[in-house]
Amino acid sequence: MKNNLSISVPKLIKGIVNGEIPALSKAISLVESKLPIHQKWAQELEVAFSKENPNTIRVGISGVPGVGKSTLIEALGMYLVEKGLRLAVLTIDPSSQQSGGSILGDKTRMDQLAAHKSAYIRTTAAASTLGGVAQNTRSSILFCEAAGFDVIIVETVGVGQNELEVHEMVDALLLLQLPGAGDEIQGIKRGLLEVADALLINKADGAQAPLAKKAQQYFKASVHGFRPRKNGWEPPVLLASAIENRGVKEVWQSIEYFIRLQKKHGDFELKRTAQKILGLHRLVCQRLEASFYADKKVQNEIPDIKRQLTNGTLSISKAAEILIDGFRNSHKKSL
Template sequence: MSSLKKQSSSLTEKAGISSPEITNVSAINQIKNKRRQQPTAEELISGILSGNRTSLSRAITLIESTNPEHAEKANQIIKGCLAHANKSVRVGITGVPGVGKSTFIEAFGTYLTQLGKKVAVLAVDPSSSISHGSILGDKTRMEELVKDENAFIRPSASGENLGGVARKTREAIILCEAGGFDTIIIETVGVGQSETAVHSMVDFFLLLKISGAGDELQGIKRGIMEMADAIVINKADGDNIKKANQAKLEFNRALHLFPPKKSNWQPKVTTCSAIAKEGISEIWNTISDYFEMTKESGFFQEKRHEQNQFWMMETINEQLKSNFYNQPEIISLLEQNKKAVQNDEISPFAAASELLKFYFSKDTK
């Protein structure tokens, strides 16, 4: 009776598929060894220049790595691609969370590929300050664009980097340009009025807004508004069309209060519906007009030169910081000073001064 109950129990396991008795050990080892093999810098450069997406993705992963062992290889790849870069236009797109950046970029990117453009989207997702993780869901949101043969989407985590971009976005642009992409779109995390980093690496800065959410009040504030070369009020569809047109008037008034731009370009305000794909062509016409004007005046190239100088200084700062925090003696001394600061045995400023003094005296020996 007990055995009958045991057989009729819903918890009884059924026999599954057993593992084959004969296993090709050689084939398994070959697969494992292939996975362990890492392509050389020369192989990755060759792959990027020939338009291989896998090589491009692997190279970006390498330059984003914080492992010091990867730095030299990453620098070789950047150096090898540099001669083939600077042949694209770079468009930065920002806006508050919920403004529809991903939907807009998909509609905008699809429109550009239909014109025969090759589009690379470098999308930056915010990282959690608690878990330090990121969702990186941009490919999921851009279902149509991700299937396009003339588009490449690369999501990256912002990490602790401020300014709405990832730590190595600038280098990723170089690799994408070497890969043959003529239009680079950078989607920022949308942190509001501190998008200075993305502004320093793009040719055209587009600010997405929405109406009916109090967002038009931001038009009277300086900061990010002064950086924008165009303002686009998204979600101008259905019952929201009237509100979007009203917001357009408000932003136009606000822009006239700002001093003229160095480029002599007057920022444009327009409306669109990314989900209905309306108003997209007008936005590209505005961007094209900007490029035509700034290239004729020489401002386009002048801005590129200024950006190169800016990123040289940023790279120096980053490498000094990395070198400082990776010194074994500094790591040990830093922990001691942290405890001393917490116990009010020394001020934070004196502790910092002591650490820097030790670092520079050690470095000059």
């Protein structure tokens, strides 16, 4: 995004509230930008839209690459917009190591949904974030809700265990699986299975149908063995074929039922509040880390520290202590 000094934050706020897509896209670009002036404007927008909408539904969709996340999202998305709902899809693409930009470009994979007037698709590069979601996804969700979208879907990059972070910013997490039995075969870690609110065996069609049934039984047994949740919810294991548009309606019905149960027991609001605290913690860590590595004293010491580590004359813990002490001392002098 170009450093456009003519940007008016109040005008952007008004545009977002009026549901104007250009204003929404510009706001998301601001939170993604690393330019100081853009970050300042982004913070003003975040303050304006810090109050959450309890009537929206945030859904995370995760799973290994090739499981059919984008195909399912398009089928589910078309079902939702045809029901009269407004849908925003925030897709997190793997990043190019050279450019830092997204590789796949989900609008090209959801052409029918992208063309619908009630849908908005935004692709963001995952960059250096390890959690399967982009660093500023939380703000993007709030902006989309302020723009009047009823449902926000967050599609993650599909890297397994590291995607646990998406659970910290959605109301329901749907984990997609391929036909076949055994999470060890699919590279899905137990931690992700435990936090999923529903599991879906996708591509349950044709010759894959018997394998999908077998996988369904396997994961039902796995889920049943987890510690029961306080509200009595046991994540369902569903079957669907996004290509044949079968099982899509049942997926949404399951999500809606889960949200109703959460609200009935008071867990919905508690979860969103806890997510804010977790978001604060992560943001503080991110900004402290960025400040640490931008510090001149740290930058000057790192080459020598690396040499000593390579030569075996310095331990990792001592190296960290030296760098942190140097960082603290440089900031004490500036006070």
